[in-house]
Amino acid sequence: MRDEPAARHATRDELTEPGAGDPRVGFVLRLGRALHTYGYPAHRLEDVMGEVAARLGLQAQFFSQPTSIFAAFGPQDDQHTYLMRVEPGDVHLEKLAAVDAVARDVLAGTLDPEHGTARIAAIVAAGPRYGAALTVAASGMSSASVARFLGGGAREVVLAAVIGLIVGMLAFATARVRSARRVFEPLAAFVASLLAAGLSLAFGPCSVYVATLAGVIALIPGLTLTTAMTELATRHLASGTARLSGAMVVFLAIAFGVALGARVAELAFGSPRIADPVELAAWTEWAALVLAPLSLTVLFRAPPRELQWIFATCVLGFFGGRLGARVLGPELGIFVGALTAGVTSNLYARLRRRPASVTLVPAVLLLVPGSIGFRGLALLLQQQVVGGVESAFRMLLMLSALVAGLLIANVVVEERRTIAPAARV
Numbered sequence: 001m002r003d004e005p006a007a008r009h010a011t012r013d014e015l016t017e018p019g020a021g022d023p024r025v026g027f028v029l030r031l032g033r034a035l036h037t038y039g040y041p042a043h044r045l046e047d048v049m050g051e052v053a054a055r056l057g058l059q060a061q062f063f064s065q066p067t068s069i070f071a072a073f074g075p076q077d078d079q080h081t082y083l084m085r086v087e088p089g090d091v092h093l094e095k096l097a098a099v100d101a102v103a104r105d106v107l108a109g110t111l112d113p114e115h116g117t118a119r120i121a122a123i124v125a126a127g128p129r130y131g132a133a134l135t136v137a138a139s140g141m142s143s144a145s146v147a148r149f150l151g152g153g154a155r156e157v158v159l160a161a162v163i164g165l166i167v168g169m170l171a172f173a174t175a176r177v178r179s180a181r182r183v184f185e186p187l188a189a190f191v192a193s194l195l196a197a198g199l200s201l202a203f204g205p206c207s208v209y210v211a212t213l214a215g216v217i218a219l220i221p222g223l224t225l226t227t228a229m230t231e232l233a234t235r236h237l238a239s240g241t242a243r244l245s246g247a248m249v250v251f252l253a254i255a256f257g258v259a260l261g262a263r264v265a266e267l268a269f270g271s272p273r274i275a276d277p278v279e280l281a282a283w284t285e286w287a288a289l290v291l292a293p294l295s296l297t298v299l300f301r302a303p304p305r306e307l308q309w310i311f312a313t314c315v316l317g318f319f320g321g322r323l324g325a326r327v328l329g330p331e332l333g334i335f336v337g338a339l340t341a342g343v344t345s346n347l348y349a350r351l352r353r354r355p356a357s358v359t360l361v362p363a364v365l366l367l368v369p370g371s372i373g374f375r376g377l378a379l380l381l382q383q384q385v386v387g388g389v390e391s392a393f394r395m396l397l398m399l400s401a402l403v404a405g406l407l408i409a410n411v412v413v414e415e416r417r418t419i420a421p422a423a424r425v
């Protein structure tokens with residue numbers, strides 16, 4: 001069969017003014033809300049909504065913020081404006097890929113906008129693929145892996161796994177209580193710090209800091225920081241500034257919870273038994289590198305059929321960062337890891353016709369310097385101002401290097417347009 005023409009941008013003369021209840025408008029709005037919920041940064045979201053609207057023959061402008069989307073349809077002097085209040089949701093890579101597929105079908109003409117809207121609504125309403133038990137287990141597994149990456153020994157790895165499991169259970173317990181969700185980060189950090197200090201008395205001397213940090217690693221807003229820096233670098237200043245402020249508030253909440261937990265543990269159990277980690281064998285790092293992508297696939301709700309691609313991207317990004325650290329130093333070496341992960345994810349997106357985020361998000365989480373920022377806040381709370389400011393500066397330098405690597409990766413291998421129409425024969 002011959003190739004059918006792909007969807008294209010409408011010319012200025014072909015652009016139409018949307019009427020009340022226009023299904024094209026409804027589809028664009030539903031698409032934007034879904035992409036925003038699943039973690040799209042402002043610059044990508046505005047580009048995708050703008051291109052979809054243009055291809056559907058609509059004249060439109062969009063403005064995205066972390067908690068809202070403004071959409072205006074029609075000519076500038078006669079616009080229909082919509083405001084969508086949106087709550088940032090958890091990253092859900094499988095639903096993101098499904099929404100991407102619906103958008104491609106609509107633009108390819110195999111699905112009309114009205115049915116596309118209904119299909120996106122069904123995707124959003126669908127239940128989770130991974131159950132509570134598996135998700136909690138993945139939380140403990142990721143904490144154990146991070147403890148090994150941070151140089152922890154056997155005791156730190158075990159403690160981190162226990163803390164990660166309890167934090168995962170706490171997340172499910174508070175998920176349905178709105179007031180509890182608002183204080184989840186400091187509450188979980190308090191519990192983690194209290195457990196790390198208390199368990200050190202039962203299991204023996206260990207690095208309480210490594211166990212605590214690895215146990216709360218899922219709370220560290222490293223991905224939010226990366227998104228904020230990317231938005232600032234792409235001149236989306238309002239969204240980037242708001243997102244950066246939100247990440248810093250989460251950092252402060254976690255630091256407060258950790259400090260409070262450590263103080264309560266000291267009053268209740270006495271001083272924790274602190275010791276330097278006992279170095280583990282080299283093969284354990286390889287084991288952690290295998291377990292980390294598995295756990296992140298579950299935590300980020302990625303499609304299981306893409307696991308091998310996620311694993312490959314995580315491994316290449318991890319060792320790219322290691323190589324960069326040896327050549328350029330730890331602060332700038334993260335650039336090489338981000339560049340490697342970005343290029344690999346863009347190649348994956350072109351080969352598999354999936355969003356690059358499916359493999360990039362887990363890989364970036366292994367690179368983001370959130371632990372450096374946490375350490376800086378911890379030092380400031382201990383009134384070690386010089387060390388705290390130095391750690392904060394290192395975090396910003398590493399974030400800048402990471403974002404630069406991701407942006408240059410889009411130049412080396414051109415980023416696949418998320419809503420490119422599907423090929424048809």
